[in-house]
Amino acid sequence: MADDIWERAQRLPPAERQAFMSWAMQEITRRRVMKALPTAGALAAEFDPKNNQTADLAMIDEALEWAFNTPDARLMISKPSQTGKSERVAVWGMVRALIRNPDCRIIIATHSEDLALTHSERIRSILAAHGTGARDSQTGVLLPDRLGIGLGAKNAASRWTLAGHIGGVVAVGVGTALPGKPADLLLLDDLYAGMEQADSPAYRRRVNLWWDTVASQRPGPGAPVIAIGTRWNEYDAHAYLMEKHPGKWRVLNFPAIAEKGLDDALGREPGVFLENPRGYTDWEAIRETKPARVWASMYQGDPGPSDGALFSATWFDDHRVDVAPPLYRRIVGIDPAETGTGDEAGIIAGGLDETGRVVLTDDASGHLSSAQWPRTACLLALRTAASEVYFEAYSAPKTYEGLLQRAYDDLVAEAVRLTAELPEAERAALAAAGIAGVVEGVRVPFVRPFAIYPWKGHGNAVVRSTGFRHGTSSGKCRVVGHRLATMERQAVRWFEGQHSPDRVSAGTVVFDVLAPSTPAVVTSDPGSWGTIASGLA
Template sequence: MARRLDPKFRVTPTIRLLSDVAVRSFRNPDERDVVSTPPRTGKSQTAVIWNVVWALMENPDLKIVVVAYGDDLAQTHSREARKIINEHQEFLGYRLAQDKTAVGRWRVDGHEGGLLAAGINSGVTGFGADCLLIDDPVKDQAEADSKAHRNRILNEYRSTLAPRVHPGGSVIVIQTRWHEADLTGSLLAQEPDVWRHTNIPAVSEAGVPDALGRLPGVTMISALGFTPEHYAAMRRTSGERTWHALYQGVPSAPEGGLVKASWLEGWRLPAAPSGSVLTVVGVDPADSGQGDSCGIVAASLTSEGVTAVIADVSAPLTSDAWARAAVRLAVDVGASEISVESFAAGETYRRVVREALASEGVRRPIRVTAWPPKGSGRGRGDAMARSAALLQGLEVGTVRLAGHFPKLEDAAVLWQAGQHQPDQLAALVVAHDVLIHSVGREWSMAGPQELGGSSAPAGGGSVTGMSDWMSRRVG
């Protein structure tokens, strides 16, 4: 049906298998399927969008619920299905009811069937399901690494979603894997006799389940044209843990040493890079003020997008002492920002650092910021979740040590899942996050007053007239 209605729709072995799973779930009662595929394989297009359109053509009285990690994604799927139905209603043999046309909730005209699309935490109260489609219930690595978030997803499925499925109704969970205890992993571990698992790895590999039955070493045929070379590059870029989770469908627990000594040594720089784009001091403060251990690390962003760790002065310090140490380090390395982890007392920490700047007589401007920025959505989850981007960067070389830092390196290599995060690493998480979110920042200066043909203000420097700036020719 998809190929007939959309000439650009490409049927690959993966797409054909996903179609078979979808048909089986709608035609057989009480089916329970979990499907894992790499990103960008057409899984949502096939199993969620075209599947809904086809199923309602087969039975316009079906009630279907589509759930994703957020309302936006779920409603995007709903909008795509509605568009297909509106464009091809004569071929399909049904149309949408005019009185129920909300983006995330609509009904088939003259029938009981329809669709409800919602984020997994939004609830589906008042709507039963003959088929429940759960597509990518986890947004990213940070959510997946957060045990609290994983528990929320599983509890939401068991307490809210599963009870909405009618007797004889079916459930499909289709996702890119992130963690061995994500929703797919939890369902397979807790109810192995109930759920049927279909795993399609990007590259077939001995010991990795492959529903396509390929010989080892065969790359999947991609609807978007990804080649073996593309997947090899993805593996190098993403790192082994991410590769096996997202692309092979076999995530492993982040246990043992979370940071490998080989990563630190293999990507080490001989010295701090020259001509850095931005330098930041990250601080994990001593919370009690009684001389607890405090993380203070400086890092620079190079023009190639590499975060270089250039200094570590972490030590057991009182609040006044760590603030002064952070200021002195910022002056020594030429940092333009001091960012302090501020889950507890952000304004207090910023005030202490500002007072240290004043007492040290620092004349040049140094920003003092609280991390994570309020309303940014960054820094969510536990320490493991917050460290995900840093760990991946250390593995693939986008984060490198410039020189040797014995205490930081020993603490990093000894850190294991479930343990308290070393203060040096917590500070580096802050600095790294600030740097990677600074990429692309730039400033243009414009003044609202016309300057009579002269762009030189009395105090020196230059300011462009607003009208000139707004009417400038670009490219």
């Protein structure tokens, strides 16, 4: 068949034969490139010497191929600014889409026409430098075709097509009318210029109306829609799109720092940094300079409410301490996991500083069973030298107290078993110090060094948290660094009428027990009560 085509081509008139040969060579090149460079990342690696592939970009490459191959695909991507998402998706992703299908009509929409034009011009420059008809910028000499597609004669930055095809790019800003402009692929990139626009109900309505009446009408049957950008708040464009099309979006979020309870497409362990293709980035240092809400939105892809919540992110930010000060009394507060089947248990540690302020130092909360949370609480109490452990006692107080007591006894037994493997001299030294052994890096005394008490507040969860909320707003309660980032995130998303987050409930216990009416007297021994202030004895 192929030989027959070439034989027939030889019998064509010279002009037609030349046209056919040019088309055939271009098509051969396109198909070879499509196979040899099968992803947006492979194209970037081939043609961009500054390209640096990272794990998140590799996952984005795979997701783009999924979107190109899946009818009516809906793909949503969020990751920190300046980490390569627009370059990979809006530039190399669109080059890949055109190589796959030169008749693919792409619409790129952003918050401003200027940004959309920037993406369009970047794609055009790649085609002009490496595609069909590319010429050396200095000599004008024709260069080898390395893409198998090239720019058509009419190629304004705002709308252009490929030579010999209907595929190309239309670049627009939000609000632009698109009459007669169908899309075989629609890309939405940052539909807000910043947090101020996203927080404006009027501007959000404008963006939503443009989607409903203009943008959503452009994709044809089976056309994918890809949305990338910053998650600014709980009512932003991404939230609106997911609400309008529930269950249809494949969502990839890549937080700068992995956290417990925070969606991370890479599944990293808490605390692991996101690799930046532009070079090493100290995300912790950046976090220290950003308000909590800005950090959560721009860097974690975890938008918080702009107002109306029972806690404010600025309360935590305004009174945050870098390191834990000397504390004269340390306790652990617990909101037990009720079902015993792995629901969340709140386990928070804190203490009093020399000025009488409550300082929250550690968060060991998690989805823990009835066997796990008591053990975790006991280990945290030992690790922080707590003198007391308090648990919410609205139901089954004797059961919870028994679980904690039994958990400590089990730790002692485990420590003894582990100590049996040590040399005799080490065992003797531990025994002489009253230590049964070491479990998970924590020394476990034979005699439990902390008391266990039930705690009950008055009123509903909102009423019970009044002191804790006032403490965080006034600076009477502070957090150490970002050790309790998950608790903070839950707190600023808690609205009246909702179930109290378990970590917040545990923090309420700690604050309610510790909040003094008179200053404390500090001691150098973090495990003791020190000299109790007058009025507390």
